[in-house]
Amino acid sequence: MGISKDRIKFNVGGRIFETTSTTLANAGRDSFFGAFFDDEWNLSPPSSPGEYHFIDRNPDCFAVLLDLLRTGDLNVPTNIPDRLLHREASFYGLLDHVRTAKWGPFDGNRLRLSDSVKGIAPGDGTAVRAGPDGGCCVAHGSVVHVFDWMLEEHYPINLDYQRVNDVGWIDSENIVLSACEKLGRGDGGMGLFSSSSGDLRYKFQVSHENQVKSYTAGALSFNQDYKIFSSCKGRSNEYGIGVWDQITGKQTDFFYESTGWSLGDADKLQWLNGKNCLLVATLFPRKDNCYISLLDFRDKNMVWSWSDIGSPMAIDEKRVRDAIAMEDGSSICVVNEFEDLGFIDLRMYGGSVRWSSRSRLMKSKMPDEPCYPKLALHGGQLFSSMNDSISVFCGPDWVLTSRLRRSYGGSICDFSIGGDRLFALHSEENVFDVWETPPPPVI
Numbered sequence: 286m287g288i289s290k291d292r293i294k295f296n297v298g299g300r301i302f303e304t305t306s307t308t309l310a311n312a313g314r315d316s317f318f319g320a321f322f323d324d325e326w327n328l329s330p331p332s333s334p335g336e337y338h339f340i341d342r343n344p345d346c347f348a349v350l351l352d353l354l355r356t357g358d359l360n361v362p363t364n365i366p367d368r369l370l371h372r373e374a375s376f377y378g379l380l381d382h383v384r385t386a387k388w389g390p391f392d393g394n395r396l397r398l399s400d401s402v403k404g405i406a407p408g409d410g411t412a413v414r415a416g417p418d419g420g421c422c423v424a425h426g427s428v429v430h431v432f433d434w435m436l437e438e439h440y441p442i443n444l445d446y447q448r449v450n451d452v453g454w455i456d457s458e459n460i461v462l463s464a465c466e467k468l469g470r471g472d473g474g475m476g477l478f479s480s481s482s483g484d485l486r487y488k489f490q491v492s493h494e495n496q497v498k499s500y501t502a503g504a505l506s507f508n509q510d511y512k513i514f515s516s517c518k519g520r521s522n523e524y525g526i527g528v529w530d531q532i533t534g535k536q537t538d539f540f541y542e543s544t545g546w547s548l549g550d551a552d553k554l555q556w557l558n559g560k561n562c563l564l565v566a567t568l569f570p571r572k573d574n575c576y577i578s579l580l581d582f583r584d585k586n587m588v589w590s591w592s593d594i595g596s597p598m599a600i601d602e603k604r605v606r607d608a609i610a611m612e613d614g615s616s617i618c619v620v621n622e623f624e625d626l627g628f629i630d631l632r633m634y635g636g637s638v639r640w641s642s643r644s645r646l647m648k649s650k651m652p653d654e655p656c657y658p659k660l661a662l663h664g665g666q667l668f669s670s671m672n673d674s675i676s677v678f679c680g681p682d683w684v685l686t687s688r689l690r691r692s693y694g695g696s697i698c699d700f701s702i703g704g705d706r707l708f709a710l711h712s713e714e715n716v717f718d719v720w721e722t723p724p725p726p727v728i
Contacts, residue, residue, distance in 0.1 A: 291328045293321065296337040300344035304351060311354045316378035346373035353379070359386035371435050380434060384419055384705060388721040391705045393666040393677035394687045396720040401693070402436055403716045411449055413710035413717055415703025418457040422480070423710060423717055424449040429462060431480050434704070436719065440483035447473060453505040453513075454703075455531055459486070463502030463515055475502045475515055477534065487534045489513070493523045502527075506554035506563065512537070514563055516551035524549035526565060526580060540580050543587065547576045552607075559612045562588060569604040577608055577617060577629070591617075591635050603627075603640065606657040611667075618683075620658045624671040626683060641683075656696040656712055663702045670697045675709060691718050 293309065295302045306328035312318040321329055321338075340347070345365055350373065353359050361370060374383045388399070411424040419434035429442040429452055444464050451463045460480050466473030475489040491500045500523055503516035511531040517539075518524055525548045528538035542548040553566040562579040569575055579589040593605065605619045605627070619627045619638060627638040661668040667678040674690035675697065694711025701708050707720040 293328060294337045295347070296339045297342055297347040298340070298344040300347075301337065302344075302347065302351060304355070308351070308354050312377070312379060312382070317376065319378075342376060343369065343373055346370055350374060350377060350379055350383075353382055353386055357386065359383060368435060368437075371433075380418060384434070386724065388705060389724040390722060391664060391702070391707075392722045393663070393668060393689075393707075394679070395722045396687075396689055396707060397723055398689075398691060398718055399721040400436060400719040401691070401716055402432070402719075403714065411699075412452055413699050413701050413708045414452045414454060415701040415706060415708050416454050416457060416480070417704060419704035419706055420457075420480075421701065421703075421706075421708045421717070422452050422454070422460055423715075424452050424462075425715060427464075429460070429478075431460065431483070439481050442478050442483045450501070450503045451505045451515075453507060454480075455507070455513075461489075461505060461513060463505055466499050466501040466519075473502070474500050474517075475505075475513075475529075489515075489527075489529045489534055490536060491517055491519065491523050491527055491539070492536055493519070493521060493539075498523050503549070504551045504554045506556050507531070508556040509558065514554050514556065516549055516554065516565070518549040526551070526554070526563065528582065538582055540582060540585060546578070546587075546590075547572055548578075548580075553609075555610055557610055557612055564608070564610045564617070566605075566608040568606060568608065575605040577605075577619075579610075579631075589631060589634055591629055593638075596637070603638070605638075607660045609660040609662055611662060613665075618660060618662075618667065620660055620669055622657065624658050624669055624676065626667075626669070626678070656698040659697075659699060661700065661702055668700070668702070668707075670700050670709070672696045673711070675700060675707070689720055694718075 291306050292303055309318040310326060323329055349361055374380050413421055413423050415421050420432045422429050422431045427444045427446050427448055429449055431439040447464045447467050449462055449464050453461045455461060458480055460478050461475060463475050464473050477486045491498045498519045500517045500519040506514040513529045513531055515527050517527045524542040526540040529536050547567040548565055550567050550571055551565045552568045552571055555564040562581050565578050565580060567576045575593045577591045578587050581588045603621055606622055608617055608619045610617050615631045617629045625640055627640040629638050630636045659670045667683055669676045673692050673696055674688050676685055677687045679686045694716035695713030697709050698712040699710045708717055710717045
């Protein structure tokens with residue numbers, strides 16, 4: 286970067302600070318300080334010599350954050366509460382810098398338990414979703430609890446006894462909920478809610494033959510073109526995958542369910558950027574058989590599909606419980622209830638599953654109420670939950686390299702990765718754990 290060595294002065298809450306353009310540039314273009322640079326990363330000259338830029342904020346926190354930009358180290362005096370530093374870092378756009386200083390970049394093999402949030406609602410947990418800013422949201426029945434990076438709860442989102450099926454973050458300020466239809470009221474479907482206030486901003490409608498229909502929305506997915514995808518199940522012919530615009534909330538497309546196939550009951554949706562397709566997986570036990578397909582919305586075509594109908598496999602051991610596409614390897618990874626991993630070649634239409642038992646970790650008796658395993662892919666690492674632990678697989682052959690385990694709260698019913706954190710939701714005690722990567726040691 287073409288950064289000059291000009292000095293710049295700030296008056297923050299009555300205290301004078303002096304620093305250089307090099308230090309401020311470490312904050313990044315999207316930060317508060319990015320506005321002080323031109324397109325070539327040169328510091329904009331002051332309007333008059335010796336000018337101070339006045340900022341009406343906390344000077345003690347500014348000193349901590351300025352030192353963080355200078356050295357990369359975070360040294361917080363005991364008189365500064367975490368909540369205050371979080372607020373000030375958010376104002377300057379430096380939350381990522383603070384998180385990286387406190388916890389290193391995400392690495393599944395180095396994760397350590399940093400916190401646990403205990404039972405916040407009655408009933409079993411449904412889903413946990415990591416937010417883009419390091420927070421998360423947790424669905425319990427008809428209620429979604431939203432937490433910020435400090436794990437402090439915002440106003441909950443309450444759907445008045447309508448079961449939440451899935452949750453997704455549009456950005457740090459907006460959350461999409463999918464829910465079951467409530468017969469007789471026309472409620473259900475999907476809604477966009479404020480993550481801070483819990484207020485409903487708008488509902489996503491399904492139109493069939495120019496009529497607005499009531500429907501149940503299931504699995505959610507998003508793409509880089511601001512589209513929302515959801516499995517839909519109505520009472521007429523509106524079975525399939527709906528598409529909406531994130532910005533306007535308007536329905537833009539609908540992929541209707543083919544005869545003999547199952548899209549409206551999908552358990553998992555995943556957008557594949559490289560193939561410009563949507564993975565749709567409907568899995569056991571929601572259906573007696575498993576269906577996995579890739580949908581191309583450009584020409585309304587199912588470009589790839591696989592089902593276990595008629596497959597010569599042991600029914601009790603080879604039921605697919607979750608699936609995830611691995612674009613780099615042109616394959617889909619699936620998992621059964623014993624945490625055996627299987628791989629389906631995307632280059633072969635309707636190919637068979639190549640199962641591997643090397644990942645089987647459950648040698649003892651299964652728990653009375655096991656949770657079905659879930660899969661996630663992050664940073665070239667594969668994650669699979671099994672009872673009260675999460676396994677990490679790495680390398681081209683997906684070798685088991687580490688396990689995350691905390692027995693309190695029972696089996697893990699869901700987990701999610703985002704904001705350099707892994708959140709694991711337990712089923713029995715409604716506790717979720719937060720796993721983070723410690724910073725590298727200072728040599």
